[in-house]
Amino acid sequence: MYSENQRIIITGGPGSGKSTLLNSLRAKGYPTAAEAGRAIIRDQVAIGGNALPWKDREAFAGLMLNWELRSWHEAAQSETPFFFDRGLPDIVGYLTLCNLPVPPHMKRATELFRYAHTVFIAPPWEDIYVQDTERKQSFGEAVQTYHAMAEAYGRCGYNLIRLPLCGPEERAEIILSSLYDRHHHGEPS
Template structure:
């Protein structure tokens, strides 16, 4: 990792927004640049639940799905804390609160407490990007739902006192450079 990356005081960095905004692709790019990363809980939980015929799926049991994500995200948080370098996370615990709000469900007290207790150093928001949005077996949301998801994440993180940094559209290299600059206090 270059010296440019080591001088950051930000250690836990979240990429959030709606589905299909390029978060996972940006995370992969940052990982290829040498940054430790933690992948999103949702997609893997969906894949695992489908594989075993489980019901902790957003379209079957949103509360069970949220609990699965909470366990995953708290574990990811702990793993990220053990790294000496800054770590990028594909979503954070507040995303679960936003997800439940989108479903019209209240966040249980323990989830709200987790979102307030497990704090991140910096949050990057990726807005919907219709030109790159793709539906698949795990991503069943429509572009409209993706936009509403982004708005929910922005509301929840703001309500929790985070100042979000919006990542502009561009090539993966441009987006990664933007995030690294902001992470290091430049720009």
């Protein structure tokens, strides 16, 4: 086992290579939790729902909270690191970015449901940034999102490690080496 809390978050702005990195970790046999936002957007569009970032942001944040809590619980039985494409503090960052209040129950969720202390953050990367059906933000908005997430994780008491601009395999190795090094040296993760 790597640590008591093996829930490892990879966060950052949209289009920074998070999902590709998670796919690489999954291919290496590690369990992963998909990003809430994209899945919720797909489902809401399919059913004609209103919980969308361009319609009802509070409802969208509420569905993200439910998704992230379920993912958090799903990871409880893992005997290896379990990687998350974003986590509960991302919802705080999202609401802050939208100039919306963070409801007390969402703040409480970030306090009660903790992840590994070290969070990996993917910086904005213009060369790979692509807009699509679910990702409507401009690159400038992606940069703002990155900063909002970094601030949210800092406020929630996490230590951020910025990932370099390199391929998913190299990023995966950096993360896995970092986890192994901390475990091997008895440092908290």
